[in-house]
Amino acid sequence: MLRLNNVEVVYSDVVLSVRGVSLAVSRGQSVALLGANGAGKSTTLKAISGLIHGQYGKVASGSVEFEGKSLVGMAPDEVVASGVSHVMEGRRVLRHMTVDQNISVGGHRLASKGEMLRRKEWVYELVPQLKDLRSRVSGYLSGGEQQMLLISRSLMSEPKLMLIDEPSLGLAPQMVEAIYTLLSRCRAEGTAMLIVEQNASAVLQVADYGYVMEGGRIVLEGAGEELALNDDVREFYLGVDTSGERKSFREVKHYRRRKRWLG
Amino acid sequence: MIDFLNYAVLGILTGQLYAIVAMGFVVIYRASRVFNFAQGELIVLGGFIVWTFVMVFKLHPVIGALLSILAGALVGILIERLFFRRLVGRSVFAMVMVTIGMIILLRGVMLILWGAHERQFPAIFPLEPVIIGEIFIPSPLLASGFLSVVAALALHHFFNRSRAGLALSAVSEDHEVAQSMGISVRKSMALAWALGVSLSIVGAMTYLSGKTLTYNAAEIGFAALPIALLAGLESIRGLLLGGAIIGLIQGLTSAYIDPIFGGQASAIVPYLFMLGVLLIRPTGMFGWKIIERV
Amino acid sequence: MDPAGRFSKTYSADVALVRTRPQAVALVLTLIALLVFAFMGSPRMLSVLTSIFTAAIIAVGLQVTTGFAGQVNLGQAAFAGVGAYCTAFLAQRFSVPFYLVIPLSGFAAAGFGWIFGMAAVRIRGFYLALTTIAAQALFPFVILNLPSNWLGGSSGLTVPPATLGSWRLTSERDLYLMALVVGIVMVAGAFGIVRGRHGRAFLAVRDDELAAGMTGIAVARTKAMAFFVGAFYAGVGGALIAYQLRLVNTEGFTLFQSIWFIAMVIVGGLGSIVGGIVGAAAIRGVQEILSTIGPTLAGLLPLLGNSFVFAAMNVFLGGVIVAFLIYEPDGLMRRWSILKSQYRRWPFPR
Amino acid sequence: MSSGLLGAAVPGQLLQVEAVGLRFGGIAALQNVTMQVNRGELLALIGPNGAGKSSLINCISGFYRPTSGRVTYQGEDITGRAVHHVARRGVVRTFQGTQLFGSLTVAESLLVAREQRFSYGLASAFFWTPRTRVQESREREAVEEIIEFLQIEPYRHQKVGTLAYGLRKRVDLGRALALEPELLMLDEPMAGMNVEEKEDLARFIVDVRETRGTSMLLIEHDMGVVMDLADRVAVLQYGKKIADGTPKDVQNDPIVIAAYLGAHP
């Protein structure tokens, strides 16, 4: 359904931050994209949804195909029209609008007003916490509340493929669970997902397949449970040492073995 | 007393005329965060378009007026095509600057198309005043009062009730997010400019009806500014009140202060009043508050 | 600029204004060139450059207020006007020598600017930008309505030429040199200000007022300061204008002038001193070129008619600005910095 | 910072929050919250989303003015003081959604935080006097220490705006450290980091406490981090404090489990 073929992304003709990434998401599949900070995950997502143009980025080479047609150079709204929705990092809510208006805007592409209302109700019942916030001005919401809003908003536009940048960021444990049960629900309903996530333990529960990015390259990939068993992933993303014990943050060694993956 | 009433009424109505012009600013700003400095030139352009339809093609003023408004919409779309299309997602600064470039560009184009000499502007509204009791009201002013109210209510509904309006608001908040919601920023901007220019045409008609058409008309763009700020750049209904207040103040100043003062106090009173209000309410009477949150 | 692999070895080197030898050499050469030009250039060229330098000074000031501190200011021309009137007043009434008048005019304008800086503490963004227009409305109003024996009212004030001993600075060359020297000082100063604590505070306030405050920056003071500095530059520029025209009146300092200064800053690239200069040169340059070829064209193609030719010049000017913004929306300096970092990374591709 | 070391030696109250309430129209973000931070300790503040954690920090840092109650720091009432005063007093915070100076380089951003250590004025900057140069390079050096400490040397001269999210978080911390705080308030410093990076950051926090004895107020949703680093944990829900105690107690407190931790912590 979605296929990236060694994509390279350059910012302002200078910073090469994605160096030949190839990945694929097939229909109804949910794929995790792990990786350290600055690995280029968000950039990859932006490259797919076309939102890099706004930041002087462009796909320098390689191909991005969604259901057979190329997304490269397509305007972001056209990309959305073809069924791909992108939840950006950094809590980009429409700050002056109420939660409810935000949700409505999310449903911009829906056929009719009735359709919109039905969809809204569905979202509100999925995320009951939002119901009470309906009439709040979204700019004033707490970090986590905004995060919830973003996810819910993206659910409005019944996408075929969701690109989600760090859904669990800043969420309290039980919210994280809630969100992920929600995502697995969507997956069950056949929505494909490409999830960028730092909270590996959470994402690997719903992921059919996973990639690990490092320095702009894919350095490791495999089925969800495979990755969960990979020692390096366990140490650096799940935070359990080889013996399966969770390491204490207080006893972190000053000169630890740093893993740098060979791409 | 009757004098005072006259001054008050005329002042308020003149304020409504400015309000229409200000609406041109606000609609464009409200929908794309672009503040259009070329508003004044658009008024002049509007004037020339109406003039051409009515004086050159010899159409009946009303028909000419309606056609001009359509033409205005087309001009708006053209402007978006030529200038703003490629600037989507770029800094607002650049876009605002483009409007400044447009000032000079439009001026040049109009000079070439229509030349520089003064023209008689057709009387779209009858030259005879409307006389209510002892109050003499020039019909263009009365018309502007009426039109501003109609336009304001219609636009208010459009922006706050309709889905398209909601989309425009989204665009004005954040181009990127809007796009990621599948809203076409380009279409929205085109719509905004179409509305903006059409309004300028209405403004031009009420402003110039039965008077003369010269490039000085561009001045009104900045005369209308205090009203837009007073109301708050996002508020459309606010313009009615803003226009009324500024118009009243300006009218009374020119009636009672100027003669004593022996200068054009009426020219800066609006600015001073606006400054005062903004110092108390930094985003005008009805503008969006600045959201501060960490 | 540093090619790949060259880094400052000491902290003092890292904070130095002129970081590398190439920079220094380039700088010196340019200055020499400009100096020599004073004695080679035609009067027209000299006067064009003079007006460019003058505009550059004012634009650099605007860079500080708008480009660095992010406080959009559409009153820069009015501030310049205050400077010009101050010059006329001091030079005419008290025949103060120009090397004192110029800085004093700067401070006069700076004071005026400070007031608007105060407004900026509460009013922000577009609202601020548009309220600064009030400065443009206020300035002529005050001048015209003050008793005309104070500031000349509607007839303006004449300015005696600047004199050094017996040397009357009236010729193109004199004015050029005057503008050049003042310009060099002001630009150097600007670099100092923006590289130092103030410049950083300005940028911090521009990027995120809240964070700036919570990082210990006194936001209100910083904003007022930004206007103070910007207006100071405007005032100095105004002083030069006064000495060039030798007659100041309200006509020369209109909103439209302010808009031109903003245009320069943006064309040059916001947040860069050099950008201010480049922008001034670019815009004034184009203006002057057009106003020079206009008459010639009109002479060559009489059948087109002057009206057409000169109108076309406007279309062209507007067109150039618009086209530029569409293809280089963040100004010339951005392109420059891209080239620079590409050069830095050389020989690596990108 | 020497005082900080002393403080580490002599435990005692550093910051008191007394019956603080905060309302926004109908919304009660905080309802008489009372708590304290002792010298040298690390107090973790947890709670569901929208519980009022950030609001509390905002009240302390002077960004919000509490509608009731007061905040005292070292016995001095700092309720509703201007933010920059509070910061200069040594009460420094980092931001939940990193609020950085996008167009400054990493080094410059940290230099901004050194503001009050400069004494030269406009004129001195205008002429770039020796005075200016001395102070500039002095502070530049001080900042470099922090850069090394946080291991962001490679990005020294990169614009913060172009850094990836995780690195921004570090710069945010660095900026706070550059102010040489006595009380450091961290609002979800580890959000959006993988375990490896969390460990790095944890190490920084531990080191700062060891070397500088800085007291800390930490908001974090990762219970692992909280349990390991915190000396004491306070729990907020719907703007009320529902628990306050050692990590162990809190972790096993049924109310907290119900309100926050969910089924399996």
Added chain:
Amino acid sequence: QKTYNVASLGDYSGPFASIYPPVEDARRAVIEWWNKEVGAKSQVTLKMKTYDTRYDVAQTASLWPGIKSELQPIAILGLGGSDFAALQTRLPDDKIPLTAANGAYGFAWKADPWAFLSRPTYAHETGAFVNWMSERLNRPVKFVTVSSEASAGFADMAKGIQTYARENPTKAQLIETVFTDLQPSDLTLQMRRVTAANPDVIVVLGTMGQVIATKRALQTLGKKIPVLVSSHNGLATLGPVLGGMAAVEGDYEAHATALATAEASDAHAFYEMLQKNYGLKAAWNGFTIMGLAQTVYTVRAIERAQQKAGNAAITGADVRAALLAGPFRSSDLFGLAPDLEFTSQAPFPTTSAKVNIGTVKDGKFVSVAQGVPVPTVSKW
């Protein structure tokens, strides 16, 4: 055969772009006429080159040095205020005279001038008219003047007129100065107030926009009060813009250049000659006359300079000397202007100045008084 340059400063894209083209055309035609019929005899040719100053002081100032070095003109044909503001102070150094035919401004009023105006200040002209009117009414004339502070020039006119009124209480009684915009949206409010004191005339020397707003306001209020306008929006132009001469019936025009009346006159004859032989296209109106008058007295001055200095080496200084030297008879100027006698006291004729007054009678623009002397107004 010697060729001299004359610089022509025009406004193609500024506030006076609307009036400039005919002025330009007139200048050109006169120069061509002079070359053919006068210059030819004495082997002197004048070449004119036009520059767009946009009526902008800064623009003029930066253009001038180039013009000077490129063209080395012996005279400059200026359009008005901005040219004076920009060049006045430096011409003494450059030794080139500037000439214009618009009403003079207060700020131009300096002793020992290098910049000349064939007309006295607007205050003088208005004064002349008011005096004339008060003689016919034999009582002080009650009048209102409309002006604007949007431009220093207009504010200056207002000040001058106030000064005149103050100094001639027996002749004039200024009810009020109404300040408004360059293009007022509506003046009903103001007119209602000032007409309450029923004035004899309303003096509007500003923009055409102001004149028309005034007329409309009077119409709205149903008041019939004559309006006095000046050459730059003369009745001949105003009528059509208002939709017919009937609209300006009974209004006045007064200034120290020929009136654009249809009646036969030397000026009109000269104009027709230029039309016939020198391709003058501009219509017979105030602007054209301004251009003609300005250029004619300038070439006459050059003529005299040439007689003095010989055709080999005429300098700007010679031309200025000629201008100051002695009276130019109205006849030499084809009645485009009255006798001109410049003194070193002012840049415009103070003693010799005479004003022509015209009005519209039964739809025709006719002259009602010629050569009305101007009052003495002290400098304001």
